[in-house]
Amino acid sequence: MAETREPRLEYVLRLGDSALVLGQRLSEWCGHAPVLEEELALANTALDLLGQARLLLTRAGQMEGAGRDEDALAFLRDPQAFRNVTLVELPNGDFARTVLRNLLFCAFQEQLWAGLRASSDAELAAIAAKSAKETRYHVEHAADWCVRLGDGTDESHQRMQEALDTLWPYTAELFTADAVDEAAAATGFGPAWASLEAGWQKLVRPVLEEATLAVPAPTAFRSTGKGGVHSEHLGHLLALMQTLPRSHPGARW
Amino acid sequence: MLSSARAWEVLATVPDPEIPVLSVCDLGIVRHVQADDEGVAVTLTPTYSGCPATEAIAADVRAALVEAGAGSVEVQTRLDPPWTTDWISEAGQEKLRRYGIAPPHTLQPGAPRPVRLVPRAVACPRCASKRTTRLSAFGSTACKALYRCEDCREPFDYFKPL
Numbered sequence: 001m002a003e004t005r006e007p008r009l010e011y012v013l014r015l016g017d018s019a020l021v022l023g024q025r026l027s028e029w030c031g032h033a034p035v036l037e038e039e040l041a042l043a044n045t046a047l048d049l050l051g052q053a054r055l056l057l058t059r060a061g062q063m064e065g066a067g068r069d070e071d072a073l074a075f076l077r078d079p080q081a082f083r084n085v086t087l088v089e090l091p092n093g094d095f096a097r098t099v100l101r102n103l104l105f106c107a108f109q110e111q112l113w114a115g116l117r118a119s120s121d122a123e124l125a126a127i128a129a130k131s132a133k134e135t136r137y138h139v140e141h142a143a144d145w146c147v148r149l150g151d152g153t154d155e156s157h158q159r160m161q162e163a164l165d166t167l168w169p170y171t172a173e174l175f176t177a178d179a180v181d182e183a184a185a186a187t188g189f190g191p192a193w194a195s196l197e198a199g200w201q202k203l204v205r206p207v208l209e210e211a212t213l214a215v216p217a218p219t220a221f222r223s224t225g226k227g228g229v230h231s232e233h234l235g236h237l238l239a240l241m242q243t244l245p246r247s248h249p250g251a252r253w
Numbered sequence: 254m255l256s257s258a259r260a261w262e263v264l265a266t267v268p269d270p271e272i273p274v275l276s277v278c279d280l281g282i283v284r285h286v287q288a289d290d291e292g293v294a295v296t297l298t299p300t301y302s303g304c305p306a307t308e309a310i311a312a313d314v315r316a317a318l319v320e321a322g323a324g325s326v327e328v329q330t331r332l333d334p335p336w337t338t339d340w341i342s343e344a345g346q347e348k349l350r351r352y353g354i355a356p357p358h359t360l361q362p363g364a365p366r367p368v369r370l371v372p373r374a375v376a377c378p379r380c381a382s383k384r385t386t387r388l389s390a391f392g393s394t395a396c397k398a399l400y401r402c403e404d405c406r407e408p409f410d411y412f413k414p415l
Contacts, residue, residue, distance in 0.1 A: 037388055037389030037391075037399060038389070040389060040391050040392065040393070040399075041389055041390055041391035043391075044303075044391040044394070044395040045391070046303075047301075047303030047304075047305070047395055048301060048302055048303040048395055049303070050303050051301060051302025051303030051304065052302045052303070054302070055302060055332070122333070123332075125333070126332035126333035126335070127332060129332075129333060129334070129335045130299075130302060130332050130333075130335040130336075131302060133335060133337075133415050134301060134302060134303075134395075134415075137390060137391075137413065140390065141390045141391070144390075
């Protein structure tokens with residue numbers, strides 16, 4: 001069941017929850033990355049995403065007006081109340097899948113921030129202007145790895161292609177229009193996500209081409225995370241992320 | 254009672270927790286200071302959204318001003334316009350270099366930037382050689398990249414332009 005109905009609130013939760021969940025996924029690489037430099041890179045990217053999520057969820061809490069702050073929204077909601085796109089909750093898989101997802105999602109964020117700078121909500125516009133600077137580094141890092149691995153050894157190419165075949169169908173959700181999207185665009189609150197597809201394709205396709213990867217044909221599959229209907233993976237992720245604040249309500253460092 | 258000028262002097266002694274060689278003023282994150290009979294109001298602009306030092310900085314600023322005799326201290330956060338490395342003072346850039354961190358290049362506002370990495374000539378802060386190689390886009394903190402000098406062979410951090 002949807003926990004909230006106000007379209008602008010839904011819109012901000014989609015942004016904040018997607019950043020939060022990808023940040024949590026990337027932080028799972030701590031202690032497991034292939035080399036120390038990538039350990040740092042993934043952790044730093046995760047930290048930026050968490051920082052963006054904090055700002056966005058704080059804004060969502062203000063808009064909701066029910067007294068919930070960033071922590072209450074992050075730690076005390078159940079999976080069906082999360083509005084992140086399904087793409088970001090999928091397990092990390094190998095390093096290839098992780099960097100490819102970062103390319104697909106962070107390139108999408110780059111389009112989003114550009115559109116949101118003109119938001120009628122001054123706070124959202126400020127968050128977008130700030131986040132855009134960080135996201136460029138995330139996209140650059142992911143694009144470099146996609147090319148290096150895609151146009152690398154037989155093994156790395158094959159893993160990148162598998163990653164693309166697996167993840168690509170989930171990108172359709174990003175650009176599927178719905179009532180939340182239309183309401184945000186109609187009121188100047190934020191761009192309709194569907195309108196960002198062309199810019200996203202223009203950013204992502206040349207990188208995939210340089211990486212010698214074949215983009216899969218479109219399918220009818222549509223994931224539904226942003227509407228609150230998630231894969232089985234989100235519950236496990238949240239169980240780990242939320243266990244401490246739920247076990248020790250009100251605990252402080 | 255603290256004057257604005259005195260408040261700025263105090264702030265110039267508050268170090269950044271991650272890069273203590275820089276004060277919060279060198280870093281360019283102090284955007285506004287207002288002092289009156291009531292106390293001091295300071296406006297800070299965070300560097301990176303995820304910078305773990307942000308809250309520590311606000312606490313340090315408050316403590317330093319209270320210590321200096323400001324009655325009440327209010328620390329506000331302002332996101333817009335977003336912080337840029339161009340706000341690091343010239344003195345701050347020189348302090349960074351002497352500390353072993355290559356200072357950031359100046360950004361050209363609005364200039365298009367390609368998706369893929371463009372190698373930059375980053376001078377080694379130790380020997381000034383420009384024969385350097387980037388080892389990782391992300392260094393010990395989000396604001397830095399890791400480089401190596403091919404002449405003196407020392408690794409060093411580069412403060413990334415933001």
